[in-house]
Amino acid sequence: MKKVLIIGGGGGGLILANHLDTNEFDVTIVDKSDLHFYQPWFLYIAFKGSQRKISRPIGELVRPGVNFVKDEITEINLDERKAYGSRKVVYNYDYIAIATGTSPDPDSIPGLRQIYDEYGDYHSSVYNSQKLWSHVKNFKGGTIAIGQSSPTCKCPPSLLEGAFLLEERLRGMGMSVGTSDPVSPSNVNDPAKTGTKGKSRIVFFTPFPRAYSAEPMNRVVEPMVKERGIEVMPFFDVDTIDGQNKTINSLEGESLKYDLPIIVPPCKGPKIKFIPETVQDEDRFIKADKNHMKIPGYDDAFAIGDCNTLPTSKTGVTAHLEAMTVSELIQGKYSEFNGRINCPFDTAYGKATFVIADYNNPVVPYPPTATKHFMKMSMARIYWMTLMGTADPIFEQFFKFTTPEKLNKKYASVE
Amino acid sequence: MDAGVKIIDSRGAACPGPITDLARAYRNSKVGDIFEMWATDKGVKADTQAWATKTGNEILESREDPDKIVIRIKINKR
Known part of the structure; x- marks a missing residue:
């Protein structure tokens, strides 16, 4: 069974793990923390004093058959297909996906x-x-x-x-x-x-x-x-x-x-030593191609979500869509990430909008509404389902009806 | 392509946009550096012009190739 090693139990790492067939792949997530946080809610803690519980144990967010190990990866040797954790633990892999997110500096x-x-x-x-x-x-x-x-x-x-x-x-x-x-x-x-x-x-x-x-x-x-x-x-x-x-x-x-x-x-990339070190840029972000998230020179190594250098926003939805693409690629299907972003944007007083664009279409001048605010608030509830993959049909429909191409025809032309 | 020119490839970037890469490069630059920025975002010309005026740097060239917009910037002030 081929081993898939995923570094990071955030949105990208969990969505990738939960979309791989565990009958075909031996899937392991390694994260230095055993908790996953719904980060968009930090805003409501800081400015509204929200006391909502926004974390869950990573071990409870993986599908049966996916392994979770709490450990801090300090070095990854892409040439030898090895990752090194604390106490000299060595993780071997056939495929690796780096999904650590960023670290504040x-x-x-x-x-x-x-x-x-x-x-x-x-x-x-x-x-x-x-x-x-x-x-x-x-x-x-x-x-x-x-x-x-x-x-x-x-x-x-x-x-x-x-x-x-x-x-x-x-x-x-x-x-x-x-x-x-x-x-x-x-x-x-x-x-x-x-x-x-x-x-x-x-x-x-x-x-x-x-x-x-x-x-x-x-x-x-x-x-x-x-x-x-x-x-x-x-x-x-x-x-x-x-x-x-x-x-x-x-x-x-x-x-x-x-x-x-x-x-x-x-924001900086992960504090992990890479061999070769040229895969990281000067801010430690991991270089990856913008459609397949492959680390240049490696067919078995991917960087997904905030930790990579893709020319798109560092946001949950890109991590989500990149993870979906990588899961297809690892499973031998063709898939391509088109740079789609869909960032909820709270404009206060009960209204919100979304920043929607992709590699080929500019950002839509999308007006804030109370409905979009409701959608942003609902996301906080269905978020946990998106990690497990059970909300996929909702997202597929949403993305289909809100392509930047379609929306720009409506909103960009009326200005 | 001349030696010492730093290529800033922002093709495909729509949000936050090419200025992210330009500002990042500026932080690590020194007087005399030349940046060559590649972008597809239409707003890049006006934005880099405004950036250059604000920071006291110089746009050497701004052209549209079939596949990208190319802007060359000389760092005069750091």
Whole structure:
């Protein structure tokens, strides 16, 4: 029986494992943690204080016949088909899929470690999101600087989602945001939300040219950003942070003063030594071809999800679709990943949209609705089924009816 | 292709888009470096122009090949 070794029990690793025929393959997932987290919910812990349980043991999320081992892989030799764990355990394989996700790297930007340890973030863990919530709920006014510290980041919409949910929260606490009049739906005719509890500014900094990086979606969300009084500092790529003077300095030469810093650290690839080392780029991401996720030069090694260098978003749905393709390839069928993204985007006040595109079609200017918000919230429930493969028919239908080509005909042409 | 030109291949990238790769390369660059960016996203020309103006760097060439958009950028400021 051929051995398939999967490094990482996140979305990509589990979906791959659960789609392989265990009568044909000996499938093993190795992860340093025995828990799987529903990461999109970090946002609601950090900005709404949600106490929802968002983790489950990886061992309970695999189909019968799939093995799970808790161990930390430190080295992978692609030429010898061996992976090395702690205590010198060696894992042999016929196929390997690296699906470790990314690791936050607050030490690569001077001054960021201190901010990260003190304030947390809304991207890296339940603990960090709870830490941030304790600062958000006790915020008494002043400037909140919020954004990503480097262009490589998980889940592109999440950055602005944070700013939107923060604005909703601050107004809900009775604060004013920015200098504009609050005209958001829940603020109209509500004297409690007109700034009697203090004044705040939200400054959203981004390394991109605009509030949302992909221009068609920016056309949709930029008016909302303005209407809610959120200020945007584009082309602001964090260079250093001066904690004493509470200032963030950008590579582009600008400075931003803050009272509360919410800074998502740079994402890097896994801290695993590879042989050959040329399969990793300078940020440790693993090179892979954009249609088959194969590591260049190897027919038996794949990198799926956030840990690879594909020119697409680092998001759950890409990990999901890449894993489906890799499972077909390992089982001898032809399959190709087309770069499809489908990122839920909470625009606050009960509405959401999706960022939809693929390699051949630009992002759809898809308007936010309450229905899409309901779909985003429902995902938190059916997520566990998607990992097991039992929700596949729903997704197949959804992807069929929401191709970027079709949606662009409807939404991009009416502008 | 001249030596010392760093190719930034962003073909197919729609979201977050080619500026991700450009900004990443800029962080590790030095004055005098030349980037040659390949992209398919139509917005790349305007975005790299805005980026160059903001950062004080120079667009040497911007052309459309049949299969890709090619933009050459000289790093003057770092």
